[in-house]
Amino acid sequence: GDSVTQMEGPVTLSEEAFLTINCTYTATGYPSLFWYVQYPGEGLQLLLKATKADDKGSNKGFEATYRKETTSFHLEKGSVQVSDSAVYFCALSRSDYKLSFGAGTTVTVRA
Amino acid sequence: GAVVSQHPSWVICKSGTSVKIECRSLDFQATTMFWYRQFPKQSLMLMATSNEGSKATYEQGVEKDKFLINHASLTLSTLTVTSAHPEDSSFYICSASMLAGGEQYFGPGTRLTVT
Numbered sequence: 153g154d155s156v157t158q159m160e161g162p163v164t165l166s167e168e169a170f171l172t173i174n175c176t177y178t179a180t181g182y183p184s185l186f187w188y189v190q191y192p193g194e195g196l197q198l199l200l201k202a203t204k205a206d207d208k209g210s211n212k213g214f215e216a217t218y219r220k221e222t223t224s225f226h227l228e229k230g231s232v233q234v235s236d237s238a239v240y241f242c243a244l245s246r247s248d249y250k251l252s253f254g255a256g257t258t259v260t261v262r263a
Numbered sequence: 264g265a266v267v268s269q270h271p272s273w274v275i276c277k278s279g280t281s282v283k284i285e286c287r288s289l290d291f292q293a294t295t296m297f298w299y300r301q302f303p304k305q306s307l308m309l310m311a312t313s314n315e316g317s318k319a320t321y322e323q324g325v326e327k328d329k330f331l332i333n334h335a336s337l338t339l340s341t342l343t344v345t346s347a348h349p350e351d352s353s354f355y356i357c358s359a360s361m362l363a364g365g366e367q368y369f370g371p372g373t374r375l376t377v378t
Contacts, residue, residue, distance in 0.1 A: 195369035253306040
């Protein structure tokens with residue numbers, strides 16, 4: 153079945169540091185890939201997505217590129233802020249639109 | 264826009280009782296709603312998908328008689344955990360989408376503790 157594996161946290165960074173969260177997936181066919189973010193006390197929000205190989209999703213300074221050859225969708229941000237502290241979830245969906253999530257990575261950014 | 268609320272945000276109930284969790288789309292009509300369960304430090308696991316006016320479709324391994332889902336209107340879905348046991352303690356999250364296959368908007372979740 154489909155599965156998503158993302159790097160375990162927690163991740164603690166200083167402001168303006170570079171952030172990478174690794175995500176790899178297993179799926180048949182050509183899934184769509186997503187990153188969701190959950191800020192404290194709030195529901196998950198879609199951060200970015202990519203629907204086909206080599207697509208790059210970007211939003212709020214975050215980027216992720218759909219790499220079919222490595223079945224990966226790593227999340228990156230060049231300079232994090234305290235407000236980026238959250239839990240980040242990698243996810244995929246196939247033609248039935250159901251989402252399969254990774255375990256989530258908690259990121260804490262310190263001033 | 265696209266706000267989804269859940270009520271209650273947390274609930275404690277005694278073993279053997281039933282508890283109902285509501286999921287509402289506040290500013291849009293939701294064709295489809297989803298219910299997830301999240302264990303500590305684990306991913307969200309899809310429990311069921313519900314379409315307004317239809318019976319819910321449950322994922323493999325989810326007991327439909329234990330987790331009753333009702334999607335009676337385009338803005339409300341309810342999850343009732345019947346005869347709750349301590350192993351049902353978890354974080355339950357709903358999401359809603361306007362269109363089949365459209366973006367899912369997530370509620371903030373409900374923490375259920377069964378004593």
